[in-house]
Amino acid sequence: MGSSNFVYIVFLLLIAGAPLSYAWGVDGHYMICRIAQSRLTSTASSAVLDLLPSGANGDLASECSWADNVRTAYPWSSPLHYVDTPDNLCTYDYSRDCHDSSGNAGYCVVGAINNYTTQLLSYPTSRYNLTQALMFLAHFMGDVHQPLHVGFTTDAGGNGITVYWYTTKTNLHSVWDTKIIQTAMSNYYGNDHNIMADSINANITSDQVSQWDACGSSSADCANNFATESIQDACSYAYQDASQNAKLNDTYFLSRKPIVETRIAQAGVRLANLLNQIFV
Ligand code: ADE
Ligand code: ZN
Ligand code: ZN
Secondary structure, eight states: OOHHHHHHHHHHHHHHHSOOOOOOOHHHHHHHHHHHHTTOOHHHHHHHHHHSOGGGTTOGGGGTTHHHHTTTTSGGGGGGGOOOBOTTTOOOOHHHHOBOTTOOBTOSHHHHHHHHHHHHTTOSSOSSOHHHHHHHHHHHHHHTTSGGGGOBTTTTTTTTOEEEETTEEEEHHHIIIIIHHHHHHHHHSTTOHHHHHHHHHHTOOHHHHHHHHOSOSSHHHHHHHHHHHHHHHIIIIISTTOOTTEEEOHHHHHHHHHHHHHHHHHHHHHHHHHHHHHOO
């Protein structure tokens, strides 16, 4: 083998082994879907296995970032990952807030959850692509639980707020998508998202499951409630002490990590509940 080939292969091995993260990063979505899949009824589990693409090897978690990878190929899907709310108001209102930048109603994360839920209800005799519907729904149930995916309009959910995560320059949105999770994985979970997910899952009580699943009579109410919880967490925790150029370190990390872990747990439990109600 030539030395340039060798360098290339070493490079491939390095990037294959590195935990790449972008949007709730790959790790956040992976953990949410791993928790959800462990809580499916046998009927829902069979439907999910039937719909997953063959490359997934029956693993829902491996497909839960697919929606982020098609943002460019499907430009209409980009506004479906979040919902922006009026600056500093700390409330979410479907009719006021759930639209894309051209004002098309329903083009936000809550509208997307309701749309893909409706599509999946037509399983198995559907005119829709239910494999994509499942991968979108599993992803957007994660996004709606990321507090800054229901953030303020002017700063685009913290994307416009530069902060320092320990010594690294980044933005507040990335802190909540990836930095808190990566720091927790590295400090407590051997840098392994399976260990972190299973630990979060094992600490969920049956009282929490009943509370989290009780959210109104229709799935539309539920998704609206998840968005309201997120903007409240955004105001109480994410934006607090995180103004432009803020230096975030242990004080912020240790107080916000429990919020992130709770949101991951809730998203997993609620995704399972939703799929269990769809596939009966
Ligand atoms: N773009 C605009 N607002 C956003 C948000 N809240 N989350 C992610 N991307 C966004
Ligand atoms: Zn994000
Ligand atoms: Zn997303």
